[in-house]
Amino acid sequence: MQAVIVAGGKGTRLRPLTYQMPKPMLPLFERPFLVFLVERCREAGITDIVINVHYQAHQIQQYFGDGSRFGVRIRYSIEESALDTAGAVKLAEPLFSGAPLVVFNADILTDLDLKALIAAHRSAGAVATIALTRVEDPTAFGLVELDSDDRVLAFREKPTAEEAARLGIDTVNAGTYVLEPHIFAPVPAATPWSFERQLFPGLLAAAQPVLGFVSSAYWLDIGNPAKYWQAHSDILTGHMPYSLAAREHRPGIWIAPNAEVDPQAQLEAPCYIGEYCRLGPQATIAAGTILGSASLVNRPLSAGLYPPGTMVP
Incomplete structure (x- = not known):
């Protein structure tokens, strides 16, 4: 397996904290959050890591170097201009090993079982497996509809409360994926491209098997000050396991x-x-x-x- 961590965003929702520091380098109890992601990869047996960088890229490169200090191999894919989520991973294509990719958004705090996610992907023979979490209020998210075998049927834009109740869907994209590298071949190079709006719906349209992996693991998008604070609080109170x-x-x-x-x-x-x-x-x-x-x-x-x-x- 190979990991790609998408860490190039400007973190505009976290300003002023991110004016001089990239979002993934913000400290979580005095350690950069990105260290947590790298260590999670290593603990799951994934030691070949590509980090997508853009905003304040030098800070990430200088801190992690070649990754040897963390027991992994790290290489960097540098965005010259913003390419959105799937476009950023496409940019790293020359560094792909041919093995399946575990892709992370670098603003998600979770104790998702990566080994179980990978095993489910392999067992299903999927070209893409999307980690999903259940939320009480789905109106702030795009919903992912599954069949009885957890295959993805459709992606639905942010619903109203009435639509959500009618659909009976509460599963949302949790920002961690296992992907077969060949699915990036049709993605145009150097072009902004989205997982949620373009790549994944395109796979469904082509009748490719896309699996939803529903997890009850802790999950939090730490992309704004309130959630960044909540991450610390949840760790202190034991809701999120953290050393x-x-x-x-x-x-x-x-x-x-x-x-x-x-x-x-x-x-x-x-x-x-x-x-x-x-x-x-x-x-x-x-x-x-x-x-x-x-x-x-x-x-x-x-x-x-x-x-x-x-x-x-």
């Missing part, structure tokens, strides 16, 4: 090894205190606080996501 580089001093109280916390400081669960932070005796850390590294606090701090170097003397 924190900190010790749980008390239930829900996570403190990094090099942080200094005065015994009189008051910490409410859940919260996270980053590397080299210093909390004085008057510090009160409210529940739901994520304090970035090298921060100084000596008075009450309300819940929120605080960047590294925050000073509250």
